[in-house]
Amino acid sequence: MGVWRRLLVFGGVSLRGCGGVRVPLGGSRLVICRRQFSGAESETLKQRRSQIMSRGLPKQKPIEGVKQVIVVASGKGGVGKSTTAVNLALALAANDSSKAVGLLDVDVYGPSIPKMMNLKGNPELSQSNLMRPLLNYGIACMSMGFLVEETAPLVWRGLMVMSAIEKLLRQVDWGQLDYLVVDMPPGTGDVQLSVSQNIPISGAVIVSTPQDIALMDAHKGAEMFRKVHVPVLGLVQNMSVFQCPKCKHKTHIFGADGARRLARTLDLDILGDIPLHLNIREASDTGQPIVFSQPESDEMTPPLWQKGRGTKKPLDESERGE
Numbered sequence: 001m002g003v004w005r006r007l008l009v010f011g012g013v014s015l016r017g018c019g020g021v022r023v024p025l026g027g028s029r030l031v032i033c034r035r036q037f038s039g040a041e042s043e044t045l046k047q048r049r050s051q052i053m054s055r056g057l058p059k060q061k062p063i064e065g066v067k068q069v070i071v072v073a074s075g076k077g078g079v080g081k082s083t084t085a086v087n088l089a090l091a092l093a094a095n096d097s098s099k100a101v102g103l104l105d106v107d108v109y110g111p112s113i114p115k116m117m118n119l120k121g122n123p124e125l126s127q128s129n130l131m132r133p134l135l136n137y138g139i140a141c142m143s144m145g146f147l148v149e150e151t152a153p154l155v156w157r158g159l160m161v162m163s164a165i166e167k168l169l170r171q172v173d174w175g176q177l178d179y180l181v182v183d184m185p186p187g188t189g190d191v192q193l194s195v196s197q198n199i200p201i202s203g204a205v206i207v208s209t210p211q212d213i214a215l216m217d218a219h220k221g222a223e224m225f226r227k228v229h230v231p232v233l234g235l236v237q238n239m240s241v242f243q244c245p246k247c248k249h250k251t252h253i254f255g256a257d258g259a260r261r262l263a264r265t266l267d268l269d270i271l272g273d274i275p276l277h278l279n280i281r282e283a284s285d286t287g288q289p290i291v292f293s294q295p296e297s298d299e300m301t302p303p304l305w306q307k308g309r310g311t312k313k314p315l316d317e318s319e320r321g322e
Contacts, residue, residue, distance in 0.1 A: 060199060063180065064174070071181075072204075074218060075187065075220050092181070100176060101179045107186075165195065208236070208259050215258050233268075234270060279294060
């Protein structure tokens with residue numbers, strides 16, 4: 001057959017050629033031929049394929065007035081992603097009072113920002129018919145939770161969700177912001193891809209508990225951002241340890257240092273190590289984020305939230321396993 005390769009498939013049984021293609025036929029016979037291209041031809045085809053695929057991708061357009069966009073994401077829900085996003089936004093503002101910070105909630109099915117930031121009401125419209133964010137603790141906030149009833153479920157299909165995301169990205173008057181923190185929904189689906197491909201993102205923060213199940217999805221989330229060329233700033237290990245308020249005994253309920261091991265695997269930094277503490281949960285539920293309400297508490301010692309410190313903490317030599 002020369003440079004042509006043939007794969008014969010009979011019913012449910014396949015004979016594999018070097019192309020390795022398997023085609024179930026249900027009783028019929030098929031001959032599939034694959035041409036073996038030279039190196040130059042193969043490279044030309046790859047370039048052509050990339051050009052064709054890139055035609056379908058939206059061109060990234062910055063959000064007007066916003067200098068830097070930081071997304072906070074997780075592979076799995078329930079790991080404290082929204083709590084981290086809220087306190088990160090407040091910490092950025094606390095570290096430098098000259099910086100204007102905004103908070104965008106694109107988790108349309110489960111918006112948490114209104115409750116955590118103690119905000120209610122509908123956004124007003126500007127003269128240019130853009131929505132104005134609601135403001136609390138010096139942070140400009142926008143969420144789907146401001147546009148629907150608090151207890152009303154969003155029973156929407158994908159196209160409606162994408163339309164809502166487009167409005168949250170393009171029809172909000174942010175004014176002038178130095179940082180916009182984006183609270184992403186969990187997972188690696190349409191919303192994550194839409195946000196990543198529509199706006200330039202300075203970096204992504206991945207939140208996970210030390211539990212193996214959560215880490216599996218966090219790994220996928222980090223790889224997704226890398227595939228769409230979004231820099232991953234590092235991991236936040238949330239609910240890392242529980243300390244008994246009476247005897248002070250520490251228990252690693254979700255496992256110990258799982259996120260640190262994942263960070264070594266992915267060659268990333270650990271940005272913060274957040275304990276599982278009653279004060280953090282109560283502060284979030286009452287709309288008094290701990291960075292604002294208890295800035296000097298023991299729970300504020302993790303580098304991610306501590307006032308006056310940077311948001312990145314490189315792994316030391318022992319944590320890198322060197």
